Amino acid sequence: MNTPLRLSPIHDLLQSLPGNWQAINGMPVLTVSPPTTSPLILTDRSCLTRFGVKGANAADWLASQGLTIPDRPNSWCPLPNPSAGIIARLGLSEFLIEDSLSSRLAPQLAMACQTPPAKVYPVLRQDLAIALSGPATHELLQQTCNLNFRALILADRPILLTSLIGVVVTLLPGEHNGHPFYRLWCDGTFGNYLWQTLVAIATEFGGTITNVEL
């Protein structure tokens, strides 16, 4: 029997969905063809590799690893090509790096941070990572969060640390094919509650669930 190295926090909730399972980054992943038109699409992206680091010297340490870091708190920038992952600055001195499906920068940083210098602290990131997309995304957020997301200036590349249905989340707002596209991370232990609640609301909008787009 092959025991997976990692499991999505919502692994059990995805068991009843149709689709094919395959291993990505050591995690069993349900692959579903994304629908061409749907008002709201929820995607589990927990299989992507990510790395967290915090501390007064974290920014200097990341710069010494050859990364360009966001210069403002609560903002993000893309990782160097051809990665297409992101590096997000959470507050003043904490960073989140998430790879794309094709890059492996986060595990390299985790290895490099095995013996960190002073005031650099690696952060274990076993998040539930979700993407919300589609024209009804803002309606879903209106029901679950107190912030006005329509007022955000996407060109500023904002990161929001806020509360969604009572769960602390990190949100990265964006746009894809002319529609809102939000990446969301939360503590994995809240994953089932958050996912089930979002799916329940999304279903009212005629939303659908997919998994990582391959």
Next chain:
Amino acid sequence: MKLIPCPINGLRPVGEFVYGGEVRPMPDPNAVDDDTWASYVFNRTGAPGVKQEWWCHSPSNTWFIVERNTLTDEIMQSYLYDEMRTI
């Protein structure tokens, strides 16, 4: 909805914050007399007015200082603790 300005995260609803009490400088426990220490531990200033208070934006765990008029519930300004020393 009541809003509080966080110096890092901007204007946010009060539900995202935790109140941490009034800013009260601690006297040196090795040098202070018992009455002063007991007053620091047990007594609080209940009179309304402009006070410096600790607040925490819980989603980002950002602790900062809010200057608030506790009579009118008006917030004057907010800033990080490091900035307080220079004000």
